[in-house]
Amino acid sequence: MTPAPVPLSGPRFQAEPAVLYREMRREHGAVAPVLLDAGIPAWLVLGYRELHQVTSDPVLFSRDSGLWNRWEDVPDDWPLLPVIGRGQSSIIHTVGARHRERAAMVSAALETVDPYELRAHAERVADELIDTVCGDGSADLVTQYAMLLPVRVLARLYGFSEQQGPELVTALNDMIDGRERAIEGQRLLAASMARLLAERKKEPADDVVSRMLADENGFTDEEIVQDLMVMLAAGHQPTTDWIGNSLRLMLTDDRFAASLFGGRNSIAEAMNEVLWEDSPTQNVAGRWASRDIHLGGRHIRAGDLLLLGLQGANSDPQVRTDGSALTGGNNAHFSFGHGEHRCPWPAQELAEVIARTGIEVVLDRLPDIDLAVPEAELTRRSSPWLRGLTALPVTFTPTPAVGGPSA
Template identity: 40%
Template sequence: MYEQLRAEHGPVAPALLHEDVPIWVVLGHSENMHMLRTPSQFTRDTRLFTSMQDGTVKPDHPLMPIFAWQPICCHAEGDEHLRLRGAVTGAMTTIDHRGIRRHISRATQELVNKFCEEGRADLVSQFAEYLPMAVMCEIFGMSEEYNDRIVHAARDMLKGTETAISSNEYIMDVLMRLTARRRAEPEDDFTSHLINHPARLTDEEVGQHLRVVLIVSYEATANLIANVLRVVLTDPRFRAQLKGGQMTVPEAVEQSLWDEPPFSTIFPYVAKQETELGGQRIRKGDGLILGIAPGNVDPRVRPDLKANMQGNRSHLAFSGGPHECPGQDIGRAIADVGVDALLARLPDVQLACEEDELRWRSSIMNRHLVDLPVKFAPKPQQDVMQRPSIKPASQQRAANWQVSSPKPQPTAAEAAAPVPVATPEPARRPGLFRRLLRWWRGD
């Protein structure tokens, strides 16, 4: 669809959302970056959106949880944006990243323990959809709220379904109760630091910022994990690069952010004045969609879609400009550590169906796998508090993440033949840098 729009209209195309709400879809990479980096012309303040002002977007519109203005940094500008975003980024600086990585690893082991003895699993519903929520609940200081209901509500509220509004209400109830508890009894967690930041956020502001951080982090990371695992299991080239050490799991994650960004769009942006973008006349109050997925494959910046994008972070997966995602490093850490630990526990994992049998669910904001069935040799459970007895998958150069045919057995003559013993090489003399380092230490 994006390519049809690009072919017909160029880098900016007119379209309609649910219930015929008019919107511009920004398809070009440079046009998206211009919109993100020009707050004098484009804003996230949805109160300026003409379709909200004239009643085209009705109160029961399925995208109302996304359209509705909220007292959060995503919808603010100027000094108010600096105050609110400063509180969020300030609270994020208090996160113990080393401790969170340990928690990600433990949470991964706990999830794998639930299905490792069966030899089969669905890595979407049993892993990718649960790991990010387990980690975010720990970061927020509400691990007791981690359950099936909050996982399902978080995924449902972005689908634009009839139950999206009630799912949003449930999430907000959880977060407002958490805000009240931490206001009375602060602890060393993200929520308490957000409440106690010098910006002095109100309870409503705290709850709304918790919601946007939770939902965006959860949805983006769940999709990212599923996408990376699918490519590992279905793309021989991708798998061979990981197995052979030419690509690390973090590099695989970055490649996935180019090819299959967790959010395909973010909206609405609103034109603050009449302007021109991508050859189109944009009127004041017009809504625009940040086209992450089409921007990432813009042929002007990426003529060869098979090209390796390792080390290139100029994708749009985390937006950009003043509203660039402040929690992107947390999302990367959950995907990096979670995928690495899973592949280390299940080195023989393989897809349990044909690739063309995989099912997808699409919405205006993203496209994600419905399930990812896999099979593997049954494994015993592990003590999640102990250090893993095997190296991370990124260090297992010989690991093969798909069951291969058995190696040919040696003949009787080959088995009886003496095994040559290699002569040990003389120890290498340390390099200049190491000798200087030893001299400096006094070794």
């Protein structure tokens, strides 16, 4: 009897995704049939080698959602439309030479960010956030810290004012997690980006948006707005979860105890382990088969949707037989994707600087920090796409604020 497709939803993605991925691999193999919202079928690629194949061949496994053979079954209010949309113009959906031009534009705009200035700004924002809680002796390091830090830093790089940060956080969280609010969140974020673009066309500045507008490849305003939305969404929530997941690991695993008392070497180790074992980006949509193909023992039809099972591939026992993947700073994980549509290198570097700075400031500013609840009581959001804590309550000895506005 053929095992039934697995619904890509439910509490197990919150409570035990690693166990669920193992079960899916055991029952279905490296490529598993799954059901999205409204019962829409897709394939989840769980095998490391199979995922490498899919992400290495953009012709056979296309980003063109117009190839999908299930569009007639998709309702107008489908909550995944902000992620899987027909005719979207963003960098993640373009292919070939046009994609390479847009990727080069994005990389060039991000490469000019001074890493020392970025770190200094991230540290100022982090200190400002810690100032609001350090005198209390307790805090939630997710809702009061990690959820606020990346978007404020990225907004500054793009050219937004500090005052616009809260509305961006709301729009992004609705777009990423909201389901029924996802389309509204996307609309609000697009409106904010369009306003900023109009402002910078009139008055350029030293920011990412102005540098993208100065590109000479003739991109439309709509294309640049779409790319800015993708960049901000991809940079905000995964970095937030990278901070939260790394802090959780360091607070609950004795191997990282030294870092809680002034050490620094194991911060990078904890962050790398999270990318292998507790990746903020678990699954990604998607690729569409341009013709019939066999993959991982499955017959994939032309137009079928394939989801990239990043965490499933990271934990594939075929490549993790001795646990060596976590040693020596090995970064052969899929947490930033792979192939020409992977997260651009400059964006990865920005995320790492923001996350590491955020963790270091917590450890510097909050002495004798400890979990306020047993580890078993920590909860994750119920999402198959992004994995992060809903809260990280901690206690510590109250300390005075350092003061001073962020630049």
